[in-house]
Amino acid sequence: MALQFILGGAGSGKTRYLYDQVIKESMAHPELSYLVIAPEQFTMQTQKEIIRLHPRHGVMNIDILSFKRLAYRVFEDVGVRLPVILDDMGKSMVLRKVAGMKKGQLGMFKRHLEQAGFISQLKSQISELYQYGITPDMLGNVTREVKEPLLSQKLLDLEVIYRSFGEYIQERYVTAEELLDILCRELPRWEKLKDSVILLDGFTGFTPVQYRLVELFMIYARDVLCSVTVDTRVNPYRESGIQHLFYMSKHTVCRLSELGRRQGVEKKEDVVCDSRPAWRFRESPELDFLEQNLYRYGRAVWEKPSASVQVYKGRRPSEEADYVCSQIQKMVREEGLRYRDAAVITGDLLVYGRELAHAFDQAEIPYFL
Incomplete structure (x- = not known):
């Protein structure tokens, strides 16, 4: 049982260090399992990169998983039978039904139920409440403490719908957000975890239920390695205000360190990636x-x-979009790059997304928005 951080700024080589380490260790210790846990949208890229870097271009005792895929793996191994998983469309349908049933108890939300996009927003809010372990009773306690009438009414309506939603799906369905709660209960039974090394990469922070899982990793697994993006010139073990650029990173380091101390887990020396220029x-x-x-x-x-x-300055977004197109075409035609090598990042996707999509279509540039 040991915890180790890999610290460094963006592009400093933290992920490459983790990949090289897991490949080397997996070849030296084939009897152990190495679980690389990455965000859901990043698992395929992680798998591709590890296979590319591996001398044998294949993995036997390395698994690349998200928290959700890990849950399914554990449930399969320990024999847990789950109710039907409620997807986003199912959640929206249930919310529409229970909101209609409780319409007489609603105040502010009553006149918005038929508004386009309202149920979708409500679904996102319910999902977030599940992710952060907020129960209807906790929501009710907060509602009673709020002095602002408008916010109080919103919270009261949200509590009614949230409670009704939970009662409706109880014993019939389970939401995707509840999978990790169930995983927390079943993970100690998973024998494979005792001979596993856990590597966490690509996270800016964790939800409360994910922190509980990482705590279980520290208790039952051999080692836990976690990469954290933070400026190496600041003290990552000292919390800072929310306005600080690396607030979430520092909070992650402090929280995991505290969980490790509480469980008596050994703290290995940090690996600091601070070479300049960065990798x-x-x-x-x-x-x-x-x-x-x-x-x-x-x-x-x-x-x-x-x-x-x-720096290029255009008079309107359409001019900027045309300039971006011309630069991408130049890179592809004259510099041998591929369309997939280019990324366009904007702070206002609502406005620029429309202009860029039009410009790309006109220029016949393939893109993913």
């Missing part, structure tokens, strides 16, 4: 400079010429 920016020192200084306090200035960072 990802080794061919672009100006981007490395940005990574170190963007959104930080300080007056550092890049004095040298920069080819990697350019």
Whole structure:
């Protein structure tokens, strides 16, 4: 039982270190299992990269999973039979039904039930309550403490719908968010965990139920390694205000360290990835400079010429979209890049997404929005 952090800024090589470590250790100890746990949308890319880096281009005792896929693996091994999993469409249908049944008890929500998108927003709110372990009783306690009438009425309506939703699906269905709660109860029975090393990568933080799972990993697994994106010039073991750039990262380190101390888990020395220029920016020192200084306090200035960072100003979003298209076409035609090598990031997807989609369609550039 041991906990170890891999710390470093964006692009510093934390993930590459984890991949190299798991490949080396898995070959040296074939009798052990190595579980790489990544966010749901990142598991396929992680699997592809580990297989690419592996000398044998295959994995036998390395599993790449999300928390959800881990749950299914454990349930299958220990013989847990689940009720029907309620997907997003099913949740929306149940919410529409229970909201209609409780319409007479609702105040503010009553006149919005038929409004387009309202049930979808309600579904997202219910899902988040499940993720963070908030019960209807807890919601009721908060409602009674709130002094603002408008917020109080909203919370009261939400409590009515949330409670009715739980009562309706009880013993018939289970939501996807409840899977991890069930996993917390069943994980100690999973024999394979005792001979496993857990590697957590790609997370900016964890929900309360995920923290409970990581605590169980620390108790029952051999080792837990966790990569955390944080500026190595700050103390990651000291909490900071929510306005701090690395607030979530520091909170993750402090919370996991506290859970480890509470369970008497050995704390291994941190691996700090702080070489400069960072691994990802080794061919672009100006981007490395940005990574170190963007959104930080300080007056550092890049004095040298920069080819990697350019600024273009257009009079309207359509002009900017046309310029982006021209640059992508230039990179593809003249520099040998592929369309998939380009990414367009915007802070206002509602406005720019429409303009970019139109420009890409006109230029016949394939894209995923």
